[in-house]
Amino acid sequence: MPDEEAVPGGRGKPATxxxxxxxxLRGAAGLGAAGLAAGFVADKALAPVAxxxxxxxxxxxxxxxxxxxxxxxxxxxxxxxxVVDLFTGTRHVRFTDPQLAAQLARAAR
Amino acid sequence: xSSHREAPEISKDPVADSTDVYAFVSxxxxxxxxxxxxxxxxxxxxxGPNFYExxxxxxxxxxxxxxxxxxxxxxxxxxxxxxxxDPNTFLYNTGPIESLDSANWNRKxxxxxxxxxxxxxxxxxxxLACPPCNIGPLSTPDYPxxxxxxxxxxxxGCSVYAGQRAEGFxxxxxxxxxxxxxxxFASDHNRFGLSxxxxxxxxxxxxxxxxxxxxxxxxxxxxxxxxxxxxxSASDSRAVIGVWTSASRQRVRLYxxxxxxxxxxxxxxxxxxxxxxxxxxxxxxxxxKDYWNSQSxxxxxxxxxxxxxxxxxxxxxxxxxxxxxxxxxxxxxxxSRADLEAILLTxxxxxxxxxxxxxTGATQADELRLNTAIKPSASPNIYGxxxxxxxxxxxxxxxxxxxxxxxxxxxxxxxxALVDKSYTPDAAAGAVTDGLTPDSLNVPxxxxxxxxGVPHSGYTPPSI
Numbered sequence: 001m002p003d004e005e006a007v008p009g010g011r012g013k014p015a016t017x018x019x020x021x022x023x024x025l026r027g028a029a030g031l032g033a034a035g036l037a038a039g040f041v042a043d044k045a046l047a048p049v050a051x052x053x054x055x056x057x058x059x060x061x062x063x064x065x066x067x068x069x070x071x072x073x074x075x076x077x078x079x080x081x082x083v084v085d086l087f088t089g090t091r092h093v094r095f096t097d098p099q100l101a102a103q104l105a106r107a108a109r
Numbered sequence: 110x111s112s113h114r115e116a117p118e119i120s121k122d123p124v125a126d127s128t129d130v131y132a133f134v135s136x137x138x139x140x141x142x143x144x145x146x147x148x149x150x151x152x153x154x155x156x157g158p159n160f161y162e163x164x165x166x167x168x169x170x171x172x173x174x175x176x177x178x179x180x181x182x183x184x185x186x187x188x189x190x191x192x193x194x195d196p197n198t199f200l201y202n203t204g205p206i207e208s209l210d211s212a213n214w215n216r217k218x219x220x221x222x223x224x225x226x227x228x229x230x231x232x233x234x235x236x237l238a239c240p241p242c243n244i245g246p247l248s249t250p251d252y253p254x255x256x257x258x259x260x261x262x263x264x265x266g267c268s269v270y271a272g273q274r275a276e277g278f279x280x281x282x283x284x285x286x287x288x289x290x291x292x293x294f295a296s297d298h299n300r301f302g303l304s305x306x307x308x309x310x311x312x313x314x315x316x317x318x319x320x321x322x323x324x325x326x327x328x329x330x331x332x333x334x335x336x337x338x339x340x341x342s343a344s345d346s347r348a349v350i351g352v353w354t355s356a357s358r359q360r361v362r363l364y365x366x367x368x369x370x371x372x373x374x375x376x377x378x379x380x381x382x383x384x385x386x387x388x389x390x391x392x393x394x395x396x397x398k399d400y401w402n403s404q405s406x407x408x409x410x411x412x413x414x415x416x417x418x419x420x421x422x423x424x425x426x427x428x429x430x431x432x433x434x435x436x437x438x439x440x441x442x443x444x445s446r447a448d449l450e451a452i453l454l455t456x457x458x459x460x461x462x463x464x465x466x467x468x469t470g471a472t473q474a475d476e477l478r479l480n481t482a483i484k485p486s487a488s489p490n491i492y493g494x495x496x497x498x499x500x501x502x503x504x505x506x507x508x509x510x511x512x513x514x515x516x517x518x519x520x521x522x523x524x525x526a527l528v529d530k531s532y533t534p535d536a537a538a539g540a541v542t543d544g545l546t547p548d549s550l551n552v553p554x555x556x557x558x559x560x561x562g563v564p565h566s567g568y569t570p571p572s573i
Binding site for chain 1: 361
């Protein structure tokens with residue numbers, strides 16, 4: 001694997017960590033189940049997962065998160081360890097949430 | 110080819126596939142450098158109704174390194190948008206396109222140019238119109254006029270053009286990829302024991318009658334050099350810039366079956382790059398080509414062994430038995446090709462070629478290195494430095510330089526004598542060619558920006 005991925009501008013450092021996990025989860029909560037469905041959870045079977053995610057982040061949502069207008073795409077990088085990638089707009093954030101990863105993995109069966 | 114379809118994955122993504130990069134001091138505009146990055150290879154001019162265009166989901170960039178660390182100090186970014194006037198017709202145009210704002214032109218592209226440097230990001234121009242593709246005498250009755258209108262003045266002495274041009278790179282792909290045949294020397298090929306092998310013949314230009322999409326930029330030298338240097342001393346390290354292009358896509362692509370659209374998300378990541386012609390194509394092995402495309406030149410040390418011991422140098426004596434005995438001995442001895450490392454990865458230091466250097470330091474990086482203090486040649490030689498023309502490849506690259514022959518000759522050992530005076534290149538090494546010259550093209554280069562010729566029309570029957 002590259003030790004340092006080339007990124008636009010050619011100036012070296014990956015510019016992916018512009019968002020915090022909490023910030024993105026706020027966005028996810030603002031977007032709600034519909035947002036997750038637009039990005040990744042297209043199957044109705046995953047609706048409970050989306051609902052669960054929204055529930056777990058109810059506190060964050062209460063922080064008056066702005067509406068999340070960009071689709072949100074979730075990639076479970078490693079279901080065993082719970083490493084999850086979130087993509088939205090031109091941002092990417094990686095976080096670890098074994099519970100969420102496990103729920104998504106179960107829903108995908 | 111130079112870099113057309115040069116790696117397995119990018120060959121499936123022509124919109125993001127860089128094919129050639131040119132960088133030269135503008136012969137008709139002293140004090141300016143022209144940078145050209147070509148994309149969308151091997152365009153059959155009649156390829157409608159969805160004619161060729163840039164990807165609005167691709168980030169195109171031209172980079173300049175002016176301190177030799179392999180990272181860009183100046184980057185020009187190009188982002189395209191497509192506007193469809195009438196989605197209810199299948200037609201590209203519904204009448205003659207006689208101007209860039211013609212109501213008859215149904216699918217237009219516009220773009221934004223942004224300069225990124227140490228001072229930040231600055232938009233140089235937006236809403237800039239591309240020309241249409243050259244369709245035919247009814248649809249594009251005066252293509253040169255359309256193209257001329259698509260040359261935009263960005264201010265500050267900068268001009269830009271993004272659109273279709275005639276392919277200016279000439280090469281005999283059909284022979285070369287047929288197990289290394291060079292038609293002019295076919296009788297010397299080992300023939301693999303086959304008896305029905307063709308005899309010597311002139312080269313055949315595989316890119317004849319094809320077009321390409323060009324992003325061309327002409328800017329003052331001072332916009333690119335370290336500290337805005339504009340001196341006249343070719344020995345000054347500030348005279349040298351390293352140039353490459355890249356294309357990036359967002360990391361996630363999702364096919365939205367309900368909306369019938371493609372959703373892109375996430376940060377942009379590099380999927381294509383190009384500095385020196387043929388570097389990825391000929392030097393980098395297949396298993397690493399797409400990985401190479403993802404990397405920054407700053408990390409090219411990891412590919413240096415492929416330059417020091419190029420596969421092609423070992424193949425030439427096998428394919429042409431007895432023709433390259435000195436090269437074979439060099440290969441057999443396991444000699445590192447310091448000449449190729451200099452040409453492709455660091456630039457050529459002072460003291461090797463009288464009056465010339467394009468050395469950027471010890472960092473090994475595939476960049477097209479241009480010494481901006483060397484004036485354009487009054488009598489250009491298509492073999493560039495090998496032909497005694499200091500203004501030609503590998504001092505940057507002009508549109509007409511025969512980079513195939515130059516690199517073949519270098520790999521065959523001609524340039525090794527520059528770093529080892531005891532080495533005598535094989536007689537054939539200085540004569541290797543695929544048999545083509547700019548005369549192999551049937552559309553002339555232009556003498557002014559954007560220099561590549563008027564694209565072939567889809568209507569006009571291909572001619573030899």
